[in-house]
Amino acid sequence: MSQPLIGAWKLITESWHAFTSTWDTTVRYSSWYILMAVLTALYLFLPDVTGMGLIGFVAYAAGIVIAVWTSIRVYQVVFALERKQPISAKTTQTALTLFWPIILVGLLVGFATLGGFILLVLPGIYLAIRLTFSQLSVIDGGKRGTQAIKDSWALTKNRFWPILGREIAAVIVFGFLLVAVSGVAFWIVTKLAGTGGYQAMVGTENQNPAVAGANILVNGIVQAAFIPLMYIFQVKLYLNLVKTK
Secondary structure, three states, X not given: OOOOOOOHHHHHHHHHHHHHHHHHHHHHHHOHHHHHHHHHHHHHOOOOOOOOOHHHHHHHHHHHHHHXXXXXXXXXXXXXXXXXXXXXXXXXXXXXXXXXXXXXHHHHHHHHHHHHHHHOHHHHHHHHHHOOOHHHHHHHHOOOHHHHHHHHXXXXXXXXXXXXXXXXXXXXXXXXXXXXXXXXXXXXXHHHHOOOHHHHHXXXXXXXXXXXXXXXXXXXXXXXXXXXXXXHHHHHHHHHHHHOO
C-alpha cells in the first residue's frame, strides 16, 4: 500500500524555498526561453519574402526545439539539485539525446489525454494526472515510449485525488504569482509604449510591431525567471511519489 504523500502546503513552501535558494543556478539554464521568445517575435519584424509564411514557420519551429531542449536541461538541473549533486556541464550533457524520446512520449500522452477529453472532460483529467509524470520518467528514469507511460501510471496508482489536489493548489498559488508578475510587466511595457500602446499589445488595429514584440520578449523573460519554480514543484512531487510508492 502506498504511503501518504507530502502535504500540499508543505510541498509548495519547500518548492518556493528551493526556487529562491537556487534561482541563480536554475535561471542560467531557463534563460534560453528568452531566445525562444525572440524567435517567436521575429515574424513581426522580418518580411516574408517567400509569400508562404516560411520565415514564421522556421522561427516557430526553432523556438519549439529550443523550448524542449531547455525544458529537459532545467529538469536535469533540478533533479541534480534535489539530490545535492554538483552542477556542471556533465549534468545536462544528455539533454539533446533525450529530445526525440521526450517528443514521442509527449505525443503519446497528448493523444491519450485528448481522447479522454473527447469522450468526456473527467476521463481527460483523469488520464492527464495519471500520465503527467511520463516525461519525468524519461529524463530521470531513462524510460522510453510506452515504458515511461507505464511508469507514470504505476506511480500514480490509487493516488489520483491526492495528486490532483496538489496540482490544483500549485496552479492557484504559483499561477496567481505568475499572473501578477506578468500583469505588472504588461503594464510597464504599455506605459513605455505611450499613446496607442495598449491597442498594440492586445492586437487591435494599427498594431505596433515593436510594442507587440516587446510584449513577447517581456513574457519570455518572466517565463525564464519563474518556470524553474514550476519544475521544482513537479520534481519534488515526482520524487515523493517514487519514495512513497
